[in-house]
Amino acid sequence: MDFDAIILAGGRSSRLGGSPKSALMFDGATLLERSLAAAAGARHTVVVGPAVAGLPPWVLTSREDPPFAGPAAAIAAGLAALRGAGPADKVLVLACDMPGVGAAVRALREALPGSGADGVLAASADGRLQPLVGFYGTAVLERAVQEAAARNALVHGSVFALLASLDVQAVAVPAGSTDDVDTWDDAAALGVAVREQ
Numbered sequence: 001m002d003f004d005a006i007i008l009a010g011g012r013s014s015r016l017g018g019s020p021k022s023a024l025m026f027d028g029a030t031l032l033e034r035s036l037a038a039a040a041g042a043r044h045t046v047v048v049g050p051a052v053a054g055l056p057p058w059v060l061t062s063r064e065d066p067p068f069a070g071p072a073a074a075i076a077a078g079l080a081a082l083r084g085a086g087p088a089d090k091v092l093v094l095a096c097d098m099p100g101v102g103a104a105v106r107a108l109r110e111a112l113p114g115s116g117a118d119g120v121l122a123a124s125a126d127g128r129l130q131p132l133v134g135f136y137g138t139a140v141l142e143r144a145v146q147e148a149a150a151r152n153a154l155v156h157g158s159v160f161a162l163l164a165s166l167d168v169q170a171v172a173v174p175a176g177s178t179d180d181v182d183t184w185d186d187a188a189a190l191g192v193a194v195r196e197q
Contacts, residue, residue: 001109003090005039006078007032008071008132010049010064021181022052026099026192031181035094038102043088046081048074049096060085071095071132072157076145079138087138090119095132097180099190104133104177111171121163122178123170130178131159140166 009022009032022032029037032052036059039045046060055061062081064073075093082091090112094101104122112120112135119141121134144162148154153161181192 001041001090001112002088003042003092003135004082004085004088004138005042005045005092005094006075006082007035007039007045007047007094007096008049008074008078009035009047009052009096010068010074021097022049024097024181024192024194026190031099031192032096034099035096035101038105039092039094042092044082044085046078047096048078048081066155069155070157071159072145072148072162073154075141075159075162076149076154079142079145082138089138090135091138091141092135093132095180097182098133098178099181099192100174100177100179101133102177104130104173107173107177108133108135108171111169115169115171117169118166119163119168120171121168122173124173124178125175128178129160129170131163133173133178134168136163136166136168 024031046062048062048064060081062077064077108120119134119136122130144165148157148162179190
């Protein structure tokens with residue numbers, strides 16, 4: 001399947017005392033490295049967030065404008081970065097705070113070819129939708145971003161609102177694969193820790 005990837009790594013991590021989620025460790029890799037691995041096979045990958053040392057040379061970088069403007073603005077920045085690279089038909093949007101997300105991405109990739117929709121997004125075992133784990137049609141997502149920008153609805157805007165005009169199918173993903181790290185209690189429960197110096 002032909003796709004690009006946008007990995008969102010630009011939050012404030014305020015409930016983690018400012019510790020960047022992207023640098024937290026799980027099973028020998030940072031959460032950002034795990035997200036990059038989950039996006040393996042993408043034609044182009046862009047990480048949206050503050051500068052990160054040690055990214056592979058093939059990874060594009062971008063920053064939402066203004067910084068910390070939220071995930072909708074970060075998706076817009078990622079799409080802008082991909083525009084110059086000749087974007088693929090589909091784009092994987094992925095937050096970098098889910099240590100087990102590789103399993104969710106695999107489930108979505110299997111479901112996408114037969115969906116007939118504008119995209120697919122992850123649904124956890126309890127039915128919660130996770131729009132930051134999803135494959136979306138690049139052209140329709142670009143159009144949604146342009147419409148949101150025209151309404152001044154990108155900065156601190158809702159991702160669900162951004163996707164509202166898309167025909168998106170929810171796909172059940174393996175239990176725990178979209179569990180994310182928002183607090184230190186979450187980190188402890190998922191076995192995520194700060195990298196040892």
